[in-house]
Amino acid sequence: MSPKKRRRLYFAIALVVAGAGGGALVLAALKDNVLYFYSPSDIITKHVPAGVNFRVGGLVQKGSLTHGAGADVRFVVTDGRKTVPVEYDGALPDLFREGQGVVAMGALASDGTFRASEVLAKHDERYMPPEVVDALKRSGRWKEGGPGS
Amino acid sequence: MTGEIGQLALSLALALAIMQAGAGLFGARANGARAAAIASSSALGLFVFVALAFGALIFAFLKSDFSILDVAQNSHTAKPLLYKFTGAWGNHEGSMLLWVFVLSVYSAFIAIAQRGGERLTSAALGVQGLLAVAFLLFIIFTSNPFLRLDPPPFEGAGLNPLLQDPGLAFHPPMLYIGYVGLSAAFAYAAAALITRKADGEWARAARPFMLAAWIALTLGITLGSWWAYYVLGWGGFWFWDPVENAALMPWLIATALLHSALATERTGAFRTWTLLLSILGFSLSLIGTFLVRSGVLTSVHAFANDPERGFFILIMLALAIGGALTLFGWRAPQIGEGSAFQPVSRETALLLNNLLLTVAAAIVFLGTLYPLALDALTGQKISVGAPYFAITFAPVFVALLILVPFGPRLGWRRGDLKSALRTLAPALGAAAVVAVAIFAIVAPHSLSGALAFALATWLIGASAIDLFRRNRERALNWGGAASALAHAGLGITLIGIAGTTIWRSEATDVLSPGKSLPLAGYELRLRDVVNVQGPNYFATRAYVDAMRNGRVVATLTPEKRLYPAEGQAATNTAIRTTGFSDLYVALGDERGHGRWVIRAYINPLAPFIWFGGGLMALGGLGSLFSRLRLRTVRTAAYAAAE
Numbered sequence: 159m160s161p162k163k164r165r166r167l168y169f170a171i172a173l174v175v176a177g178a179g180g181g182a183l184v185l186a187a188l189k190d191n192v193l194y195f196y197s198p199s200d201i202i203t204k205h206v207p208a209g210v211n212f213r214v215g216g217l218v219q220k221g222s223l224t225h226g227a228g229a230d231v232r233f234v235v236t237d238g239r240k241t242v243p244v245e246y247d248g249a250l251p252d253l254f255r256e257g258q259g260v261v262a263m264g265a266l267a268s269d270g271t272f273r274a275s276e277v278l279a280k281h282d283e284r285y286m287p288p289e290v291v292d293a294l295k296r297s298g299r300w301k302e303g304g305p306g307s
Numbered sequence: 308m309t310g311e312i313g314q315l316a317l318s319l320a321l322a323l324a325i326m327q328a329g330a331g332l333f334g335a336r337a338n339g340a341r342a343a344a345i346a347s348s349s350a351l352g353l354f355v356f357v358a359l360a361f362g363a364l365i366f367a368f369l370k371s372d373f374s375i376l377d378v379a380q381n382s383h384t385a386k387p388l389l390y391k392f393t394g395a396w397g398n399h400e401g402s403m404l405l406w407v408f409v410l411s412v413y414s415a416f417i418a419i420a421q422r423g424g425e426r427l428t429s430a431a432l433g434v435q436g437l438l439a440v441a442f443l444l445f446i447i448f449t450s451n452p453f454l455r456l457d458p459p460p461f462e463g464a465g466l467n468p469l470l471q472d473p474g475l476a477f478h479p480p481m482l483y484i485g486y487v488g489l490s491a492a493f494a495y496a497a498a499a500l501i502t503r504k505a506d507g508e509w510a511r512a513a514r515p516f517m518l519a520a521w522i523a524l525t526l527g528i529t530l531g532s533w534w535a536y537y538v539l540g541w542g543g544f545w546f547w548d549p550v551e552n553a554a555l556m557p558w559l560i561a562t563a564l565l566h567s568a569l570a571t572e573r574t575g576a577f578r579t580w581t582l583l584l585s586i587l588g589f590s591l592s593l594i595g596t597f598l599v600r601s602g603v604l605t606s607v608h609a610f611a612n613d614p615e616r617g618f619f620i621l622i623m624l625a626l627a628i629g630g631a632l633t634l635f636g637w638r639a640p641q642i643g644e645g646s647a648f649q650p651v652s653r654e655t656a657l658l659l660n661n662l663l664l665t666v667a668a669a670i671v672f673l674g675t676l677y678p679l680a681l682d683a684l685t686g687q688k689i690s691v692g693a694p695y696f697a698i699t700f701a702p703v704f705v706a707l708l709i710l711v712p713f714g715p716r717l718g719w720r721r722g723d724l725k726s727a728l729r730t731l732a733p734a735l736g737a738a739a740v741v742a743v744a745i746f747a748i749v750a751p752h753s754l755s756g757a758l759a760f761a762l763a764t765w766l767i768g769a770s771a772i773d774l775f776r777r778n779r780e781r782a783l784n785w786g787g788a789a790s791a792l793a794h795a796g797l798g799i800t801l802i803g804i805a806g807t808t809i810w811r812s813e814a815t816d817v818l819s820p821g822k823s824l825p826l827a828g829y830e831l832r833l834r835d836v837v838n839v840q841g842p843n844y845f846a847t848r849a850y851v852d853a854m855r856n857g858r859v860v861a862t863l864t865p866e867k868r869l870y871p872a873e874g875q876a877a878t879n880t881a882i883r884t885t886g887f888s889d890l891y892v893a894l895g896d897e898r899g900h901g902r903w904v905i906r907a908y909i910n911p912l913a914p915f916i917w918f919g920g921g922l923m924a925l926g927g928l929g930s931l932f933s934r935l936r937l938r939t940v941r942t943a944a945y946a947a948a949e
Contacts, residue, residue, distance in 0.1 A: 161647045162647055165647060165648070165650075168650060172658070172659070172662060173662065176662050176663070176666055177666075180666045180669065180670065180699075180703065183670075183698065183699050183702065184669075184670055184673055184674075184699050186698075187694070187695045187698040187699045188673070188674070188677065188691065188695060190694075190695075191691060191692055191694040191695035191698070192678075192689045192690075192691055192695075193689060193690045193691070193692055194687070194688070194689050195688035195689065195690070213690065225817075225898045225899060227817075228816060228817055229815045229816055229895070229898075229904050231898075247815070248815050248895075248904070249815060249893070249895025249896060250895065250896045250904070251896075252867060252876035252877065252878060252896075253876055254896065289688050292688065
């Protein structure tokens, strides 16, 4: 084999090995680390099991926010049809308000409470998380020019 | 008046860009000297008129001229002067004008430097001209910053407070110098294909531009990460957010490009691959611009959710990438082979470097675009979180970092692995000692910690040895010093990342004034919470005394700010750094009866992350300087010979 051809062969082998290795790693990681977004209605219709991480979004139900002794809070997320109670221990974002949009990341506990590890709210008065808009549209509670638009 | 001047300048700039594109491409032919000269002067003219338009916009922002829609929507009289100035590009229209301005600066440099001969320069200017035409059309038809508003409002709507920050004020220009700098590499690569001269010459001509782009991208990403660290209040420095990834992908490809172009200009190896990387690098810049600016992603960066604009950018993307790849597919098979090299050689090291960096970029690309593709195809909304990137990105980078020190110690064409290993043995030994020490004593049973610190020691040690050996062999030049510096910077950033990841301590609690919170040897006492008024915001400021052994060692003042003009809020964290470790305090929400959530972190070694980034950029500067110096020396030598 000429040196040129040998060089090409090495290159091709390295490319295939790296490609296959990288591809396997990537696909395995993607499969396990994708976070789905569900609205409170989705949680019920799709029978989301406890312990699986996902994101939930909707509006914070008015009058539902209660503080615990420490930094823990409880509130209820609603899409207008169904609700889910949320527990969170930590600081709430700057524009977290009752009646406004919110997205929480975490998993359901066995009692049906959503244990959030992270809570995100919109970052200005005009902006609404797009997933929340989508969830409200699907539950028929979205009015153009309504809250947040 | 300002608006009309800007409008006129933009129109004239478009005419000059068309001229630059036509004359440039025409001048690439064998007898096109006249057209080439026209292309060069058009490029200078383009720069003048785009600068005039950009200057007019900045002037309108400084004067708070609310008769211009863009100013009215994005500025406010109460805003501090600095943010009036930087607010000119803190919005969609202005940022696109900045994009074209940077492009015109690069075109002017290409025209003045005339690197690689008249035909290559002319073709490169032609390609840059085409890009300028596309972006100017985009600005004039979908994003005109000089649209009038009649009657002008009394007051403007203000600027997103997250953008009112010294760290972020200069992050966009930096990133754009990087993004658009890759257009110069792209233009030279296309020019090499057009003029059918794809040997090392074009790579030599394009190298300063590649370096400038890489330095700016490195600094831009470092600034952005630092900003996220102290503004977002989560104590983290990188979130694998799509907009961060949009900058990381071009950086990875630009890094690969710098290394493969080195081989191309030196021995003519990888000439086809280097061409392809140049096209890929700028394509990712365009994709990044599209992702960030079209409103596909919702973030601080997405100024406008206008489908028409997104569509326009998508068309440009398809034309630029499709056109370049077609040209590549047509002409690349005619490119000759470079000189051969042995399996153990600097070329092989660079080849592996390129392979791993490209794989890393592909991993980020997949993780960033998969959720968008899935949403478009099935409507299913998902997000790909940090764990995906940690699992896939880390192994590839570990492999890369193990290999980095070998490159500079191997000869071109044929290297000696044994001798390289002998030279690097002290660094290898030091890395082993560090690994054992970390694993046994400092952070017991942290395998990833031991690995990270061993790798960092390996990188920094090998760079020191490289410098030392080159100096002893009297072979130390700017280029060698630059690569040692950049590689050591990589090691220092790694120390910062590993340190904060392994040893971070975190505490969150609700405190009323007088109460305190323990955190890793500190006692953080909330002294008081007061309301203060800034130039254009109201702030709630907490005074937090950091105490050690009952003595107050520092007072930190984290704030929450409300910007009434914009109706937005922002968090200002307080960070006290020793240079080796950060004490980081953020003020959370109020929980009734004067009780506040306080969140605090100790981030050991965090400053190293940005220090390392700066060092990498410095390495790039050294390399750029070596090029410019080399050229002057050569010119002087030719002059002396004649």
